Amino acid sequence: MDFTISERQLGQDLTSGAILLLALLVINACSTQIAKQTSTVEPAPEKADTSAKVIPKNEPKSKYGNPESYVVFGKRYYVLPSVKGYVEEGIASWYGPKFHGKRTSSGETYDMYQVTAAHKTLPIPCYARVTNKKNGRSIIVRINDRGPFHDNRIIDLSYTAAVQLGIVSRGTGYVEVRAIDPSVSPIAIAQTAATDTQATPSEQTAVQGSQSELKIFVQVGAFGVLANAQGLAQRLQAFKIGDVQVHKFTVAERDIHKVWIGPLNDVAEADVTVNKLNEIQHQDYKIVFSEPF
Incomplete structure (x- = not known):
């Protein structure tokens, strides 16, 4: 199955000959995401339809953007065979004017005024409910692109989706992404879509003041045995990456010892921490948000 690198993911100027060569080699797919892997906040456009909604429906997989894996x-990255059971929490970003009108990985044209998103592994197109964990705003998006190819981001939202969730001004937000299978209960899903909640401009400002309620941590391991967690914490402390701590959680009546770095001040500091982990070849990590301990 073809996998196309879009302009968004490629992120560099190419001569027509180079573009032709890429087309001939069928190396098409992860475009503008490569160009925008930093956490820079884009200037906001002037308008967004805060009442726009997406109603999930059964759609065939796109001819483009759904290989078994890609690099x-x-x-x-390994593309999931289906959306069933997919739930993830992490940092969302958004992309806007710079990529408006560019080709997405699915072959469709990116329209920042539609309620869409990019995801690294969910089959495209598909649908997911995205919930802002800090203000409770929740919407359904249609995923039709690949990305974001940044270590600390799980989904890249269109401008309108970001406005509805209240994360435009900051550029990022802590969200839950829950994939939707339209074949399960189409009527119930349509009814749920009608209850989507969106942040008004005044609410977005208020939310900024409440960002301190949850703190950012980088989880670098989880163990059933305390000694194993403490061993990892000691090894990481030797690299002076940050404040490495072991926290105990009880899951299904079983104690789990999680090794966290933090709390961190913001997403930028989390990015720096992850870069340090990559430098020492520790790539088993994820971003988590929690109240301070």
């Missing part, structure tokens, strides 16, 4: 920046 970006030396990292291999």
Whole structure:
């Protein structure tokens, strides 16, 4: 199945000959995401339809953008065979004017005024409910692009989706992404879509003041045995990456010892921490948000 690198993911000027060569080699797919892997906040456009909604429906997989796996920046990503059971929490970003009108990985044209998103591994197109964990705003998006190819981001939202969730001004937000299977209960899903909540401009400002309620941590391991967690913490402390701590959680009546770095001040500091982990070849990590301990 073809996998196309879009302009968004390629992120560099190419001569027509080079573009032709890429087309001939069928190396098309992860475009503008490569160009925008930093956490820089884009200037906001002037308008967004805060009442726009997406109603999930059954759609065939796109001809483009659904290989078994693909490689970006030396990292291999495996496309999921279906959306069933997919739930993830992490940092969302958004992309806007710079990529408006560019081709997405699915072959469709990116429209920042539609309620869409990019995801690294969910089959495209598909649908997911995205919930801002800090203000409770929740919407359904249609995923039709690949990305974001940044270590600390799980989904890249269109401008309108970001406005509805209240994360435009900051550029990022802590969200839950829950994939939707339209074949399960189409009527119930349509009814749920009608209850989507969106942040008004005044609410977005208020939310900024409440960002301190949850703190950012980088989880670098989880163990059933306390000694194993403490061993990892000691090894990481030797590299002076940050404040490495072991926290105990009880899951299904079983104690789990999680090794966290933090709390961190913001997403930028989390990015720096992850870069340090990559430098020492520790790539088993994820971003988590929690109240301070």
